[in-house]
Amino acid sequence: MADEPLVLGIETSCDETGVGIVRGTTLLADAVASSVNDHARFGGVVPEIASRAHLEAMVPTIQRALDTAGIKAADLDGIAVTAGPGLAGALLVGVSAAKAYAWALDKPLYGVNHLASHICVDQLEHGRLPQPTMALLVSGGHSSLLLSEDITTDVRPLGATIDDAAGEAFDKVARVLGLGFPGGPVVDRRAREGDPKAIAFPRGLSGAKDPEYDFSFSGLKTAVARWVEAKRRAGEEVPIADVAASFQEAVTDVLTRKAVKACKANGVDHLMIGGGVAANSRLREMAQQRCDKAGIVLRVPRPGLCTDNGAMVAALGAEMVWRDRAPSSFDLSADSSLPVTEVSVPHTDLHSAAHEALRS
């Protein structure tokens, strides 16, 4: 049992109610109930709508995962849950449910970090992560470059966005172009018919004196909006496919360039890309080309595992059990700003120490 722990993971940090079940590094079930359609007309995730949906979906999604995996809840070796970062009220639904299941079933509870889970999910696809692993996490909520020696204890932030997340920029550009929400998939689709070199949009934070591994997408977003408005004002037709392709090219250029640079500078020969934006076809393509050229092994999970899901939480939970890491206590908090350095939340005093350290 100890070598192939059976763990259920719960994820409710944003608008997906995810429940995954894994045995070691094998995925047995990945049940997701999404409230994304309820948010579409608002152009972004509405926290209260997400929290209501999590409550409704929780028990049915757990049952669906158990049925798919063909296991009984009593067979589990642990329950893992996203303790943060994310939307406070949404996280709280998942954390409360996880506690109740863990307590009722007499199983250990593991409150884990959403970002570390995004990295660990790749174990379900490509086997155990090499140590160290470089990770580029890009989604509507995050854009970070992380270096991990041990995914259960040691995740170090090398850089992050200083303004918008990459996925947010996709959403905003999609809105400018009138393509709807969420923006990622539709911009990707329209970009395929466009010319990525048509418009030279700016590459944020790419100057010699700029922070090496930080990102900025706010200026790019504004540049796209200005360009489109100027066209409209001149009474000209907006070449949507070219704008989408050129914008996407600017985003993926910066992301992959910095990720490869970070690998080389730190002597890391593996790069994993996770988060919803990792589903972007151009990002995958460009990352592959640049990694091949630099002799870096690229690991990108399939798109379904890149977006928020319970399997990634279960994957990290299983790794926690396998490595005999300390479980969380039943007074575990949902922490909307859980530092990325805190892979799991064993108990309250360590937790506040990590927050202190990040502030100083």
Place this chain on the structure above:
Amino acid sequence: MLLLAFDTATPAVTAAVHDGTTVLAETFQVDARRHGELLLPAVDQVLRTAGVDKHRLTGIAVGVGPGPYTGLRVGLVTAAALGHALGLPVYGVCTLDAIAHQARTEGLTGPFTVATDARRKEVYWASYDASGARVEGPAVDRPAELSPEQRSVGAGALLYPETFPGAHAPEHVSAGALADFAATELAAGRELLPCVPLYLRRPDAQVPVGYKAVLPA
């Protein structure tokens, strides 16, 4: 009958065990911002104090509000998950009914109104007749728009003395009273509520006002 009861719809985090006749154990902590941290340890503690193994429980009774949403959901998702994992029925109780039940147990007679704090200068409220039956509500309103009964209880009533003169305790709900209410109703063969929150308000959501231009007009 062996009921586990709890409520997170008011600033109190409270849990109790009830054997169908009496409250075996009860916990009560007031901390409006820490429902999530406090509830499960309180559940664990109250069962230990009562000397009851969780596998011997016959049902779960939970306050379904109305109450501030974030805290309310902690209780409801916990009840739903415990019911699922332990194979137990979950009985919903209107939190205001539980407060009314407690007020009557403590000697309040005649028609009265229960009001809790709904924040944003509003109260969640319901009115009860002399027999203790709910005759109005639950609803959420500004106190000035209400014409409550002469007697009133609850933190929402205490907060707005112009609308609720002479309001008094109980301020928040106690799980012991909630369990006793549920046990009484079940024994009488009456149905309780489903494990679904009484939000009473639609979610706050602003539709963005079109796309905002960045170029100067």
